[in-house]
Amino acid sequence: MEIAGIRTESFEDGIGIRVVIYFQGCTHYCYNCQNPHTWGFGEGKEVNIQYLLNIIEQDELATGVTFSGGCPFCAKNLDEIISLAKEIKKRNYNIWAYCGENIEDLQGEQLELLQYIDVLIDGQYVDELRDDTLAFRGSSNQRVIDIKDYNTMKGEAI
Amino acid sequence: MLVIKRNGSKVEFDSYKITIAILSAFNETKEGNHEVAQNLTQKVISKIEDNIHVEKIQDIVEETLMQEGFLKTAKNYILYREEHKQQREFESNLMKRIAKLSKETNRDNANINHSPASKMYQIGGTASKAYYNSGLLPKHLVKLCSEGDIHPHDYDYYDKTFNCISIPLTKMLKNLIDYEFEYGSVRSPKRIESAMSLASIILQRISNDIFGGTMFPNIDMTVETLIDEGYIEVPDDKSIERSVQSLLYNLATMPTRAGNQLPFSSITFGLEQGEYGRKFTKALLTEFNKGMGKGETFIFPNLIYKCLKDISWQGSPNDDLYDLAVEVSCHRMNPTFNFLDCEYYKQFSPKEVNVMGCRTHVIGNVNGESVSEGRGNIFPTTINLPRIALKTKGIIGDKDIKDFYKKLDKILDSVKELSTHRYNILANLKANDIPFVMGQHVYYKSDDLKPEDTIEEALKQGTISIGFMGIAETCKALIGTHHGESDKALQLALDINKYIKDYCDALTLETHLNWTAYATPAESTVNKVIKDRKDYGLIEGVTDRDYYTNSFHVPVYYPISIARKITIEGQFHPFNNAGRISYIELSAPPIHNKEGVKIVHQHMVKSGVGYAGINFPIDECKSCNYSGVIKDVCPKCGGTEYKKIRRVSGYLGFEERINESKEAEINDRFKHDTVN
Numbered sequence: 001m002e003i004a005g006i007r008t009e010s011f012e013d014g015i016g017i018r019v020v021i022y023f024q025g026c027t028h029y030c031y032n033c034q035n036p037h038t039w040g041f042g043e044g045k046e047v048n049i050q051y052l053l054n055i056i057e058q059d060e061l062a063t064g065v066t067f068s069g070g071c072p073f074c075a076k077n078l079d080e081i082i083s084l085a086k087e088i089k090k091r092n093y094n095i096w097a098y099c100g101e102n103i104e105d106l107q108g109e110q111l112e113l114l115q116y117i118d119v120l121i122d123g124q125y126v127d128e129l130r131d132d133t134l135a136f137r138g139s140s141n142q143r144v145i146d147i148k149d150y151n152t153m154k155g156e157a158i
Numbered sequence: 159m160l161v162i163k164r165n166g167s168k169v170e171f172d173s174y175k176i177t178i179a180i181l182s183a184f185n186e187t188k189e190g191n192h193e194v195a196q197n198l199t200q201k202v203i204s205k206i207e208d209n210i211h212v213e214k215i216q217d218i219v220e221e222t223l224m225q226e227g228f229l230k231t232a233k234n235y236i237l238y239r240e241e242h243k244q245q246r247e248f249e250s251n252l253m254k255r256i257a258k259l260s261k262e263t264n265r266d267n268a269n270i271n272h273s274p275a276s277k278m279y280q281i282g283g284t285a286s287k288a289y290y291n292s293g294l295l296p297k298h299l300v301k302l303c304s305e306g307d308i309h310p311h312d313y314d315y316y317d318k319t320f321n322c323i324s325i326p327l328t329k330m331l332k333n334l335i336d337y338e339f340e341y342g343s344v345r346s347p348k349r350i351e352s353a354m355s356l357a358s359i360i361l362q363r364i365s366n367d368i369f370g371g372t373m374f375p376n377i378d379m380t381v382e383t384l385i386d387e388g389y390i391e392v393p394d395d396k397s398i399e400r401s402v403q404s405l406l407y408n409l410a411t412m413p414t415r416a417g418n419q420l421p422f423s424s425i426t427f428g429l430e431q432g433e434y435g436r437k438f439t440k441a442l443l444t445e446f447n448k449g450m451g452k453g454e455t456f457i458f459p460n461l462i463y464k465c466l467k468d469i470s471w472q473g474s475p476n477d478d479l480y481d482l483a484v485e486v487s488c489h490r491m492n493p494t495f496n497f498l499d500c501e502y503y504k505q506f507s508p509k510e511v512n513v514m515g516c517r518t519h520v521i522g523n524v525n526g527e528s529v530s531e532g533r534g535n536i537f538p539t540t541i542n543l544p545r546i547a548l549k550t551k552g553i554i555g556d557k558d559i560k561d562f563y564k565k566l567d568k569i570l571d572s573v574k575e576l577s578t579h580r581y582n583i584l585a586n587l588k589a590n591d592i593p594f595v596m597g598q599h600v601y602y603k604s605d606d607l608k609p610e611d612t613i614e615e616a617l618k619q620g621t622i623s624i625g626f627m628g629i630a631e632t633c634k635a636l637i638g639t640h641h642g643e644s645d646k647a648l649q650l651a652l653d654i655n656k657y658i659k660d661y662c663d664a665l666t667l668e669t670h671l672n673w674t675a676y677a678t679p680a681e682s683t684v685n686k687v688i689k690d691r692k693d694y695g696l697i698e699g700v701t702d703r704d705y706y707t708n709s710f711h712v713p714v715y716y717p718i719s720i721a722r723k724i725t726i727e728g729q730f731h732p733f734n735n736a737g738r739i740s741y742i743e744l745s746a747p748p749i750h751n752k753e754g755v756k757i758v759h760q761h762m763v764k765s766g767v768g769y770a771g772i773n774f775p776i777d778e779c780k781s782c783n784y785s786g787v788i789k790d791v792c793p794k795c796g797g798t799e800y801k802k803i804r805r806v807s808g809y810l811g812f813e814e815r816i817n818e819s820k821e822a823e824i825n826d827r828f829k830h831d832t833v834n
Contacts, residue, residue: 009720010831011748017720017757060721061757132786132793135750 001080003047004038004070008059014096014119014136016063019056023070023081028100030125034138038070049084056088067097067117074100078109085116094118096136103145120145162211164246171206173199176219180231183223183238187230198222245292252288256281279415283314290316299576306689308573309540310580311625312369317583319592320620321370322422322514323534323601328380330360330600332389337598339363350393353384354401358408361423365414367595368534371422371515375530376464377442378427379509382435395437402441409459410450420458422809426496426512428464428483431475439479443493447486453783455776455803457810461493462513462769465759484752484759487772489785491747491805494739494771497763502732513769516679516808517737524670525603525618532602533619535736537580539573540625540678541566542686543654544706547635548694555638559650562636563657570624570661577622581671585614621672623736624662627680628706629654630713634699641726642712652729655710659733677709677730677738679807684819704822709738715826720758723830728765739808740767744774745829746787773827776803 007013007020022035024044038044056065065088067081075081088095096119099106103122106114114120121137121144129139136144159171180195190198198219205218216239223232259280291300294317302308310316330337331353334346347353361372374380384390393401409423427439442461449455463483465471470480483493498508506521510530513519520533546565551558589596589607596613599605604616630640632654633647641651655675662673684704691701707713710730712723720742727740740762748754755772762770777788781797788800802813806820813821 007831011744011751011754012746012831015751015753017754060719061761063753063757130793133784 001047001049001075001077001084002041002044003052004035004044006052006055008055009061010066012136013066013068014064016094017059017061018064018066018096019059019062020066020068021052021072022068023072023075025074025076026069026071026100027074028071028124030100030127032127032130033125035069041076044070049080049087052084053087053091056093057091062093064094064096064118067095069098071100072097073106073110073113078113082109082113082116085113089116096121100124103143103150114147117147120147120150159206159208161215162209164212168209173203176202176215179219179235179238180223183231183234186234187228189228189231198226198228201226248288248292252285255284259284276419279419286314286316286318295576295579299572299579302569302572302576306542306686307545307569308542308576309686310576311538311540315369316580319368319587320536320584320617321368321534321538322372322518322520323364323368323595324373324375324512324514324520324530324532325361325364326531326600326602327357327360327374327377328383329531331356331380331384332387337594337600339594347390349391350381350385350397350401351404353381353390354405355408358405358412361409361421362412362414363594364600365421365423367592370535371424371460371518373424373426373512373514375426375512376429376509377425378430378435378439381438382430382432385434386432393434395441398434398437398441399445402438402445406442406445406456406459407450410456422515423459424462424514425459426462426464428476428479429466429469429508431469436476436479439476440482443479443482443486446492447489449490449785453785454778454801455490455785455810456492457803457812460515460809462496463487463493464496464498464508464511465763466498466508467763481752484755488748488752488755491771491773491776491803491810494769495759495762496769497759497767499763500731500766500768502735502766503768513737517677517739517769519674519735519737520621522621522672522674522735523619524666524672529602532600532604534621535674536584536617536620536622537577538623538625538676538678538736539577540627540676540680541569541573541658542628542690542706543626544628544631544635544700545686545690547632548690548697548700550636554635554697554700557636559636566654566657570658573624574665577624578669581617581622585617586612589613618671621674621736623674623676624658625676625678625709625736626655626658627678627709629710630707631700635697640699640713640716641710642716642718642723648726648729651710652733655730655733659735662735674736675734676736677734679708680706684822687819703826705819709734711740714743714823715828717828718830720830721761724758724761724765724767724770728762728767731766731768738769740770741773741805742770743827743829744772744831747774747776747785748772749786771805771808773805777801778803 002024004022004024010018010020013020022038024038025041026039072081085095095117097117099120099122103120121142123142126139126141129141131140160168161171162168177195177199180198184190184195201222202218206215220232220235223235260277303310331346334344347356364372385392413419414421446456446461465480468474469476487493496513498511503511506528510528511521512530518535520535522528546569547562549565550562589611590609592613595601596604596607596616597609601616602619629651633640633651637647637650639647641648659675662675665673687701687704687706696702712718712726731738775787776785778785778801779792779795779797780799782795784792784794791798803810804813804824
């Protein structure tokens, strides 16, 4: 799979200390995006699952992994990211993920990936709604969704 | 006939001055009398012309004395000229420095402002230093200090007073009537509000007697004790809140030392489990978090939260307070955290382990109980380790380690000599010279001192410290890598630190004084680096930056993970019983992530880091008081005027008031959480 970069010991991309994987490629093109260099597919670095697992396990303090980007849910080979997520969960890390779409609009393989995510930050970045005081997100339309709670709520709604 | 003076002005020639000068030299050598001196003067006069320079006359006097066979006298006269020349240069330099200070004061410390009193204060300090250099200290020690091999801290106070003291607040508030203030006494407080107002006044009064910091140890225990024992009335929550506000506001605004400086105040707390102590802790943290009038971050007091597994960690009685302390530290950078579960603390009662100021510990005592209250550090002297490494035989990166230790031994002996000299002067001060702290028996074991008694019996309860800086640059010069880069360097760095600690321990046995090893913050040592660069050249990793690395820290510019930095630095903590701190650097306040900070804390305890702070930038908008990271424009109101608050040398301060050396250090700091 293709990544734009990795950040270890992050305090800003979710609760706890986290390894952040910035996947390369995004189709949302949000105005004033923080990471426009992560938009283009094929412009990142090709890595395999083991490479990423090694980096995660080397971060002595990390309690979780965050999928960021780009947009992990836009990736070309989503199945690879799903396999990665499975491996990460096996190692008892929690996973947060950023997603340019709203959770309600996810479909197919995206929903399969969602199964391994503990917390999802959804929605596009909207520059007019930018608020730097928010926790873990850029604009106020974005939501920090605890997937466990979301599934319970969805269950109740049905 | 006219003579040209040194300042260029002309005066009428006076032959008697020459006779007097020759006579003074004869006085020492016994080579001649008044008559001989007069004859010699005539010989000198015959050789001088109109409009001659005074120095030229002196040259002729020298010549004449030699020609006439008064060799000893000639030598004596030359010496006399040289001494006077030095004296003139000394006075002229002193005047130059005073002129400079009158325009702009130094920016050495976080708590000094640019007031008229501040100028007066610094000019006084400059004159004091000049006085010590010109006669009070043995010449070879003055040379070591001016060359930059060693640094006596707060040198301007050399013969005046000592460094810091932990305030016996509980005892003082209980018996306040027994303490004479300038014009009378004060009754003990009956309510918590007045107790905390008086606490500030006590701290202010004590600060005026010393040159360093003051601390309220275990303030939560003080509150609990005073209420439990009925000294102060049981307060309601509102009263506790008001008392905390008064304490914080006073310590944040109340200048001491001739009106120019906020006291270096510290408060330790966190262990009290009683109802009122806990309420006080909660209020202290809550009010500190709210900030000052407009929400500004408190620069002072320095808060130090004491953690003990069975009291503070998850599932223990004060876990809620620890949680709150972490939350506040994520916003305000303070409190810092003192982890009492570290192995080397186990020999002491947790109550008696406290951090004063930016890192100082006063624990262990060969002259009495190892209590915290009423004791302090007397003074530290810091060794410029990189300079020793640069002087060591061999080429950079491959030096003779044996020779290094030989040289370190010599320097340690000099520090011992200097410290003993300084201690003896201080120990011989009278209780009257330190009128409140000694005269009013605040210091531990000062109870029996009469005004004219020397303070030795009390002072020897304190600690004398030997500090060091730049272990990283030292390793780099000796073996080519620093202790972040190689295990070999780590072992060398640990050996050097242990060597200094062992030297202190041996001195303690030998002298029956409390010698302790101190991990010196070195962010303001630009002069030392520039001097060493001049003497030994620009050397990569050693003299190529405008600061030396803080004590045993891994260099701030070196990319390293939090985990690794803590693991490395934790190994040095046990060796520095006079105090040390480790830092990690984040790129933004971890305001939404106290869980992350707690993980770091756990790793610190595991690694033996006894005292630590987490650093990050705090920017405060001057228009809307937004606090966070501001990049040119305030994200909340668009304002462009803001204060930058950073932690340097252990204290918070405004970047605009920080000196160049510290600024260079801040700008170099590697943030562990960056993208790579």
